[in-house]
Amino acid sequence: MIMTGQDPRLAARATLDRLWAPGCRFLGTETAILAGAMSWVSERHLVSAISNAGGFGVIACGAMTPERLEEEIVATQGLTDRNFGVNLITMHPELDRLVDVCVAHKVGHVVLAGGVPSGATIKRVRDGGARAIGFAPALALGKRLVKLGIEALVIEGSEAGGHVGPVSLNVLAQEILPHIHDVPVFVAGGLARGDAVLGYLEQGAAGAQLGTLFAASTESIAHEAFKKAFVRANARDAVTSSQLDERFPVIPVRGLSNRGTRRFMAHQAETLQRFQNGEVSREDAQLEIEHFWAGALRRAVIEGDVEEGSVMAGQSVGMVKAVRPVAEILHDLVEQAVDALVAREARTGHPADREITAG
Numbered sequence: 001m002i003m004t005g006q007d008p009r010l011a012a013r014a015t016l017d018r019l020w021a022p023g024c025r026f027l028g029t030e031t032a033i034l035a036g037a038m039s040w041v042s043e044r045h046l047v048s049a050i051s052n053a054g055g056f057g058v059i060a061c062g063a064m065t066p067e068r069l070e071e072e073i074v075a076t077q078g079l080t081d082r083n084f085g086v087n088l089i090t091m092h093p094e095l096d097r098l099v100d101v102c103v104a105h106k107v108g109h110v111v112l113a114g115g116v117p118s119g120a121t122i123k124r125v126r127d128g129g130a131r132a133i134g135f136a137p138a139l140a141l142g143k144r145l146v147k148l149g150i151e152a153l154v155i156e157g158s159e160a161g162g163h164v165g166p167v168s169l170n171v172l173a174q175e176i177l178p179h180i181h182d183v184p185v186f187v188a189g190g191l192a193r194g195d196a197v198l199g200y201l202e203q204g205a206a207g208a209q210l211g212t213l214f215a216a217s218t219e220s221i222a223h224e225a226f227k228k229a230f231v232r233a234n235a236r237d238a239v240t241s242s243q244l245d246e247r248f249p250v251i252p253v254r255g256l257s258n259r260g261t262r263r264f265m266a267h268q269a270e271t272l273q274r275f276q277n278g279e280v281s282r283e284d285a286q287l288e289i290e291h292f293w294a295g296a297l298r299r300a301v302i303e304g305d306v307e308e309g310s311v312m313a314g315q316s317v318g319m320v321k322a323v324r325p326v327a328e329i330l331h332d333l334v335e336q337a338v339d340a341l342v343a344r345e346a347r348t349g350h351p352a353d354r355e356i357t358a359g
Contacts (some may be wrong), residue, residue: 089114090121138172
């Protein structure tokens, strides 16, 4: 029967569930919260914890060999019977073998990141029975990926941690959400509250991808010093790496400012001077700049060197106030969205969901 006048929170939760239903259906989850894939962090323990709590964990393959990825997938399956995905870098020299590993172990979703995946790779994923997810930093590319067969998109703003593009999520959402309806679109970048996620759901997003909150969770294997750096940080502390000379491009990476980031600027200046003096070739100078951060992420995450290592974090790091369990983080995200809907009803007098079907 149809019941009216229900508890405002029940009505609000029904509205939330309706809004992110497309994302939940696609992921096969209770909440349409997709975890960002973070190298050295998104491994079996964190991934399984997120999935077990009702979200969607994602293994960060990064530079893993096919054999190493297989080990991580099997270990994760031993910790959860719920859905999770694997993030593959499209530039990996053994991409096809990595896809085959995912398919062989019946991974349900493969996220193709770090470049534009080819139609052949997307077909390989889908023919193997997995769902293919891609990243769209612009509307034109999003439309192109859908035509190539991508089944869901992530639009990630520059507020995110790690490797980022130049456009904020606020702008990407306005550019893309009104125009792509054929596949679910997940928003990402700078998200740390359920009410913010709700705003994008109401604009047409199917769900959201979060990383920084989970990197500092109890289940994250990141070093305690790494997590404490997140708790101490403000949003303005998460900055992108700077480029001194356009002849030597630097891929923007957002992380916490520290001695390492300051030394990187000095290293670029010294290398540029050596190039101008004819001491090194342009190619060697570029390599020296690129190799500066080699191993720096592992030093920060695993070894806890948060002064010289690369402490990748999104601007949402300013909202990380404590190291908390994943289940608590997901619970709070839901409650914040529900609170926002209830507060709106109180302001406007319009219930979040006027009718609830009771079975």
